[in-house]
Amino acid sequence: MDRIATGQPLAPADLAGQEDFDLGFATTAELDPLEDWPGxxxxxxxxxxxxxxxxxxxxxxxxxxxxxxxxxxxxxxxxxxxxxxxLPADRVYVNRFDDPRRPVAMELPPGRAVELRDTVRKVVNDLANDIPAIFESEDYQTRRRAIEDTYSERHETAMGALADMARERGLAIVRTPMGFGVAPRKGEEILPPDEYEKLPPADRARLDAAIDEVRARLEDILKDLPKGMKAQRREVEELNISMAREGVDAALAEALERFAEHAAVTGHLQAMRADMIDNAELFLIREDGPQAGAFPVATSRHYLKPQFQRYAVNVMVSHDPATASxxxxxxxxxxxxxxxxxxxxxxxxxxxxxxxxxxxxxxxxxxxxxxxxxxxxxxxxxxxxxxxxxxxxxxxxxxxxxxxxxxxxxxxxxxxxxxxxxxxxxxxxxxxxxxxxxxxxxxxxxxxxxxxxxxxDDRMPRTGESAQLFARLIGTMARTDGMRPVAADGVARMLTESLRLSEDAERFTLNLAALGDILREADHWAGKAGAEAIRSDDIETAVAAADRRAGRLRELGQEAIARATLLIDTEGARVGQINALSVLEIGKTRFGRPTRVSARVRMGAGKLVDIEREAELGGPIHSKGVMILSGYLAGHYAPDLPMSLWASVVFEQSYGGVEGDSASAAELVALLSALADLPIDQSFAVTGSVNQFGDVQAIGGVNEKVEGFFDTCAARGLTGRQGVLIPVANVKHLVLRPRVRAAMDGGRFRVIPIASIDEGIALLTGRPAGARGADGAFPADSVNGRVEARLTAFAEARRRFGQKPDTSEDRN
Amino acid sequence: MTPADSTRRVILTATCFAEAEAMLALAEGLAAEAGAMLQGVLVEDADSVALAVAGAARIVDPAGRPVAGLDPARMGAAYARDAARFERMLAEAATRTALTWGFRRARGRLAGALTGLAAPGDLLVLPAGLLRSPLREIVLAAGADPDLAPLAAAAAARIRRPLRQLAAPTVAGAPWTGLGPGSVLFSHVEAHNLAALLGATRCIHVLRA
CATH class of the missing domain: 3.40.50.300 (P-loop containing nucleotide triphosphate hydrolases)
Incomplete structure (x- = not known):
C-alpha cells in the first residue's frame, strides 16, 4: 500500500476490496485441490x-x-x-494363578491375541468334555476303588481281629451314638451290672483287665483311622492328578506348539496346565438342578461358565493384520x-x-x-x-x-x-x-x-501467490464438503472477507472454520437461487445474513441513538464534547458505536479526574491512557509553571465498564477543546490512542468503529461532512463493508487518517493547532496557544490565590 | 410281578446315625428302584442302654478318645441327637429323589424291633458288625426271594461294584466268612433266625420280610 497522506480523507482506492483480486479462473472447479494448509x-x-x-x-x-x-x-x-x-503388538491380561489379584500383562505379535484367546477357549471346551469322561472311565473307577479298598480292608482287618479278641475274652464291642462301648458279655448280650457285681473278684479283675486291653487297642485303631483316610485321600489325589494330567496335556499340546516361540505365552500355558491339573474338579461341576433349565445346556461354550473364567484371555488391544495396517x-x-x-x-x-x-x-x-x-x-x-x-x-x-x-x-x-x-x-x-x-x-x-x-498461525501475508493458494483452499473446501464450485468473483469476495476476519488488509485469516461457515451458507443461498456456482452475491448475502442474525444488540444501540436516548451529535459544534468510538463484543457479536466523551476544566492543583476510574468503571488500560494525557498536558504546555488545572473526563451515558485506551485521543481533544474554549465539530468521531508526545497510535476494531459511526450518521442522513478520524497506522487494517465504501466513494462519508493530536485538533476545531515559534510561544490564536494561555492563567490565578493574606485572625 | 409291585417299604434300620448314613445311599437307591416308601428306624439298642449302666463298661468315641462319665441320661441325649439327624437326612434324601418317607424310633434289640415293624413285602436294610466301610460288593444269597435279584443287580450297577452269588446260607454254616463290612447281602431270612444272622455276620443286610 502506498504511503498515506494524513489529514486528508481516504479514497476508496486506498482501501482493500474484492476488486483487488485478479484470479484468472472462472470457478474453483478448474483449480487443483490443495492438500496442505497454506501459511x-x-x-x-x-x-x-x-x-x-x-x-x-x-x-x-x-x-x-x-x-x-x-x-x-x-x-x-x-x-x-x-x-x-x-502394526503395534497385541496386549492381553491373563490370570496369575498363584496371585489372582495381580493379573499378568502379555505382549503378542499383531493378531495373535485373539488367536490365543480362541485357542484357550478351545482347550477349556475340550477339557470340559474330556475330564468328566476320564473320571467316569472304568479304568479310573477301578484304580480308585482299588485304593479305597486297600485302606478299608486294612481297617476292617484290624477291627475284625479286635472283635474276635474281645469275644474270646468274654467281652462285647457295641456301637452306640456316643462311640464304641466295651463291656463284659453274657451270651450275645451285655452282662447285666448286678450279675457283674456278683462275680468273684478274680473274675471281675480279669474282665476289667481284658476291657482295658481291648479299649486300649480300640483307641489305637480308631486313632489310626484318620491317618489311613489321609493316606487314602493322598493316593486318590495322586491318581486324580495323574489322570487329569493326561487329559490336560493332550488338550494343551496344540496350544503349546502353536505359541512355542513366545516364552511368555508358553510360560502362562504351563502355569495354566498346573492349575488345571490341580483344579480338575472344576471340569466335573455339573449343571444340574434348577439352574439347568428346561433345555439341554449347550456343550460348545463351556468357557463361558464362571468356573473357567480363571483361564480366559482378556484381549486388551488387538490388531488384525488382515484388516488393519x-x-x-x-x-x-x-x-x-x-x-x-x-x-x-x-x-x-x-x-x-x-x-x-x-x-x-x-x-x-x-x-x-x-x-x-x-x-x-x-x-x-x-x-x-x-x-x-x-x-x-x-x-x-x-x-x-x-x-x-x-x-x-x-x-x-x-x-x-x-x-x-x-x-x-x-x-x-x-x-x-x-x-x-x-x-x-x-x-x-x-x-x-x-x-x-x-x-x-492465525493469519497469512497477502500476496498474489497466497491469494491463489487461498483460492485453491476455498475450492478444496467446497469440493470436500460437496458444495458448488465458487466463481472467481465469489472467491474474491471470500478473500476480502478473509482480510476482514483478520482485521488486516494485508493479511488473510487462517480461520478456516469461519470461512467454511460463510461458504456453506453461501452455497445454501446459491442453491436457492438455482445457481451452479457460488458467486459474490451469495457470499455477500451470507455475510449480511450472519451480521443480521447477530445484530440485535447493535440495532438496539443505534436505535437508542436515533431516538435520542443516547445523546450523540452528528452535526454542529460544542466545546469540550467529542464523539469517541468503542467496540462491544458479546458472544459472536462484535460491533462499534459512538459514545460521547466530555471534559470540564478549572483552576486546580494539577489533577486530571478520570470519572470512570473514580467510579471504578474504568479498567487499568483506560486509566493508563488518561494518565498519559496528564503527561502530555504537563510536558506540552507551560512547562515552567506548576500545573494548576483541575479537569474531569467522562464517557457520557456509559454504565458498564470501560477498558482500553483507544479513546485517549478523543479524550485529549475534548480536554484541549475545553481548555482552548474552542468548539469541536460534531460531524466527526475520533478513535486512536495517544502517547505523551501527542502521537496518535493504532487501536483495534477500526472497521467496526468506523461502521458504527457511519450507521449512526446514515440513520440521520449523511451530510458529506461526517467522518471518522483514525490513526494512520490503522489504515492498513481497513476492510470496510461495501455500504461504507460506497458512501466514501460518493463523497458522503469520510475516513481521515491522522498521525498526531495536532492534526486532529486542527481538523476538529477548524483552527491550526499551532507550533512554538522562535520565541518559544505558540501563536496566540492557535489551539495550542489558547490552551497554554488558559493554563498560564490558571497558574497565575493559583499563585495569586496562594498570596492572599490570611484573614483567619480577623474572623476570630 | 415287578419289584415295584412287590416292595411296599424299604426300612433303613440303624442303631446310630453313623450307621444310617453309611447305608442311606443304598436304601435310597432301592426305594427309588422299587418305587417304595423309604422308612427310617433308629433302634435304641438294649445293649447300648445296658452299657450306660454297667460299671465295668468303657466307651471310646469315634476319634479314639475315652468317654468319661457315662450314664443313661447322656446315652438318651445322644440317641435323641442321632434320631434328629437321621430324620433330617432321610427327609433331604426323600425330597431329592421324590420318595415318600417316614421315620420312627424303636427300643429293644435290633432283631426284635424289626420283627415287630416289618410287614410282608418290606425290604429291610440293616447293619451287622461294628464297622461300616464303603460298599465294595453286592452279594445275592442263593434261595433269596426272586424279586431281590433285579434289585441286587440294579444296586450293583448303581455303585459300579460287582454282584456275586452266594451259596445257600445256613446260620450255623460257614458261607458268611467271605463277607466284610463293605459287602451288601441280599437274602431272605426268617424272623426267628434274624438275631443269629446279625450276630454271625459283619456286613450290610438287605432282607425281604
Whole structure:
C-alpha cells in the first residue's frame, strides 16, 4: 500500500476490496485441490517432526486459534506417518494363578491375541468334555476303588481281629451314638451290672483287665483311622492328578506348539496346565438342578461358565493384520481417568462388589500404544486426575490402571493390581495458546514431556501467490464438503472477507472454520437461487445474513441513538464534547458505536479526574491512557509553571465498564477543546490512542468503529461532512463493508487518517493547532496557544490565590 | 410281578446315625428302584442302654478318645441327637429323589424291633458288625426271594461294584466268612433266625420280610 497522506480523507482506492483480486479462473472447479494448509509451514514442520521422530518425550502441543485447521492438519500428518509404521503388538491380561489379584500383562505379535484367546477357549471346551469322561472311565473307577479298598480292608482287618479278641475274652464291642462301648458279655448280650457285681473278684479283675486291653487297642485303631483316610485321600489325589494330567496335556499340546516361540505365552500355558491339573474338579461341576433349565445346556461354550473364567484371555488391544495396517491414531473425546488409562469393572455378588482380570477394560493409552493419541488440552486438564495420569504414564513409560476411588483411598472392596503395560506412543495435545503458556509456566513436567509445539498461525501475508493458494483452499473446501464450485468473483469476495476476519488488509485469516461457515451458507443461498456456482452475491448475502442474525444488540444501540436516548451529535459544534468510538463484543457479536466523551476544566492543583476510574468503571488500560494525557498536558504546555488545572473526563451515558485506551485521543481533544474554549465539530468521531508526545497510535476494531459511526450518521442522513478520524497506522487494517465504501466513494462519508493530536485538533476545531515559534510561544490564536494561555492563567490565578493574606485572625 | 409291585417299604434300620448314613445311599437307591416308601428306624439298642449302666463298661468315641462319665441320661441325649439327624437326612434324601418317607424310633434289640415293624413285602436294610466301610460288593444269597435279584443287580450297577452269588446260607454254616463290612447281602431270612444272622455276620443286610 502506498504511503498515506494524513489529514486528508481516504479514497476508496486506498482501501482493500474484492476488486483487488485478479484470479484468472472462472470457478474453483478448474483449480487443483490443495492438500496442505497454506501459511502453516511452521506448525506443519513441528507436526511432521513429532510424527516421524522416534525419540521419547517428543510429544506435541498443537496451539492456535480454533478453526485454523489444527485438528484436521494434525490428523492428516499423523495418518501419513502412521501408515508408514508397523502394526503395534497385541496386549492381553491373563490370570496369575498363584496371585489372582495381580493379573499378568502379555505382549503378542499383531493378531495373535485373539488367536490365543480362541485357542484357550478351545482347550477349556475340550477339557470340559474330556475330564468328566476320564473320571467316569472304568479304568479310573477301578484304580480308585482299588485304593479305597486297600485302606478299608486294612481297617476292617484290624477291627475284625479286635472283635474276635474281645469275644474270646468274654467281652462285647457295641456301637452306640456316643462311640464304641466295651463291656463284659453274657451270651450275645451285655452282662447285666448286678450279675457283674456278683462275680468273684478274680473274675471281675480279669474282665476289667481284658476291657482295658481291648479299649486300649480300640483307641489305637480308631486313632489310626484318620491317618489311613489321609493316606487314602493322598493316593486318590495322586491318581486324580495323574489322570487329569493326561487329559490336560493332550488338550494343551496344540496350544503349546502353536505359541512355542513366545516364552511368555508358553510360560502362562504351563502355569495354566498346573492349575488345571490341580483344579480338575472344576471340569466335573455339573449343571444340574434348577439352574439347568428346561433345555439341554449347550456343550460348545463351556468357557463361558464362571468356573473357567480363571483361564480366559482378556484381549486388551488387538490388531488384525488382515484388516488393519499402520500404527493406530486414537482421538479420545472424553479423556476421563478411566477412559485414558483403562478401568477395572466390578459386578455385584450377593451385595458385595467383586472383580477379576477379565473385567479389566482398556483405555485410550492402551489403544493408541505404538501409535498416536490426540487429546484436547482443555478437556484433559479439566478431567479429575487425568492430566496427572497422563504425565505419570509418559514419565514411567507404562500404563498402570487404577481408579479415582482407589487413588483417594475411598474404595475398601477387593480390587486388582494388574501388571503395568509398557507404553510407547506419541501424545498430541490440541489446545489454545493460553493453556500452552500456562502449562509451560506452571507445570515443570510439561516442558520435559512435551518438547514440541506446533503453533498454528492465525493469519497469512497477502500476496498474489497466497491469494491463489487461498483460492485453491476455498475450492478444496467446497469440493470436500460437496458444495458448488465458487466463481472467481465469489472467491474474491471470500478473500476480502478473509482480510476482514483478520482485521488486516494485508493479511488473510487462517480461520478456516469461519470461512467454511460463510461458504456453506453461501452455497445454501446459491442453491436457492438455482445457481451452479457460488458467486459474490451469495457470499455477500451470507455475510449480511450472519451480521443480521447477530445484530440485535447493535440495532438496539443505534436505535437508542436515533431516538435520542443516547445523546450523540452528528452535526454542529460544542466545546469540550467529542464523539469517541468503542467496540462491544458479546458472544459472536462484535460491533462499534459512538459514545460521547466530555471534559470540564478549572483552576486546580494539577489533577486530571478520570470519572470512570473514580467510579471504578474504568479498567487499568483506560486509566493508563488518561494518565498519559496528564503527561502530555504537563510536558506540552507551560512547562515552567506548576500545573494548576483541575479537569474531569467522562464517557457520557456509559454504565458498564470501560477498558482500553483507544479513546485517549478523543479524550485529549475534548480536554484541549475545553481548555482552548474552542468548539469541536460534531460531524466527526475520533478513535486512536495517544502517547505523551501527542502521537496518535493504532487501536483495534477500526472497521467496526468506523461502521458504527457511519450507521449512526446514515440513520440521520449523511451530510458529506461526517467522518471518522483514525490513526494512520490503522489504515492498513481497513476492510470496510461495501455500504461504507460506497458512501466514501460518493463523497458522503469520510475516513481521515491522522498521525498526531495536532492534526486532529486542527481538523476538529477548524483552527491550526499551532507550533512554538522562535520565541518559544505558540501563536496566540492557535489551539495550542489558547490552551497554554488558559493554563498560564490558571497558574497565575493559583499563585495569586496562594498570596492572599490570611484573614483567619480577623474572623476570630 | 415287578419289584415295584412287590416292595411296599424299604426300612433303613440303624442303631446310630453313623450307621444310617453309611447305608442311606443304598436304601435310597432301592426305594427309588422299587418305587417304595423309604422308612427310617433308629433302634435304641438294649445293649447300648445296658452299657450306660454297667460299671465295668468303657466307651471310646469315634476319634479314639475315652468317654468319661457315662450314664443313661447322656446315652438318651445322644440317641435323641442321632434320631434328629437321621430324620433330617432321610427327609433331604426323600425330597431329592421324590420318595415318600417316614421315620420312627424303636427300643429293644435290633432283631426284635424289626420283627415287630416289618410287614410282608418290606425290604429291610440293616447293619451287622461294628464297622461300616464303603460298599465294595453286592452279594445275592442263593434261595433269596426272586424279586431281590433285579434289585441286587440294579444296586450293583448303581455303585459300579460287582454282584456275586452266594451259596445257600445256613446260620450255623460257614458261607458268611467271605463277607466284610463293605459287602451288601441280599437274602431272605426268617424272623426267628434274624438275631443269629446279625450276630454271625459283619456286613450290610438287605432282607425281604
Amino acid at each position: 502453516q509451514d511452521r506448525a506443519l514442520g513441528a507436526l511432521r517432526l513429532a510424527a516421524e521422530t522416534s525419540h521419547d518425550d517428543f510429544n506435541l502441543y498443537v496451539l492456535g486459534t480454533p478453526g485454523t485447521g489444527r485438528h484436521s492438519a494434525t490428523r492428516k500428518v499423523l495418518e501419513q506417518a502412521a501408515a508408514a509404521r508397523p 499402520g500404527a493406530p491414531i486414537v482421538e479420545e473425546g472424553l479423556p476421563t481417568l478411566a477412559n485414558l488409562i483403562g478401568r477395572i469393572e466390578y459386578s455385584s455378588d450377593q451385595g458385595a462388589l467383586v472383580t477379576n482380570f477379565t473385567m479389566i477394560r482398556p483405555g485410550a493409552l492402551h489403544r493408541a500404544n505404538g501409535g498416536f493419541l490426540i487429546l484436547d488440552a482443555m478437556q484433559i486438564l479439566t478431567e479429575p486426575l487425568a492430566w496427572d495420569a497422563l504425565k505419570r504414564s509418559l514419565k514411567s513409560g507404562e500404563v498402570t490402571i487404577y481408579s479415582a476411588g482407589e487413588r483417594f483411598s475411598l474404595i475398601s472392596t477387593e480390587t486388582l493390581d494388574p501388571d503395568p503395560m509398557p507404553l510407547r506412543l506419541r501424545v498430541v495435545l490440541v489446545g489454545e495458546r493460553r493453556l500452552y503458556y500456562l502449562l509451560a509456566a506452571l507445570d515443570p513436567d510439561f516442558g520435559r514431556l512435551f518438547k514440541l509445539e506446533a503453533d498454528f
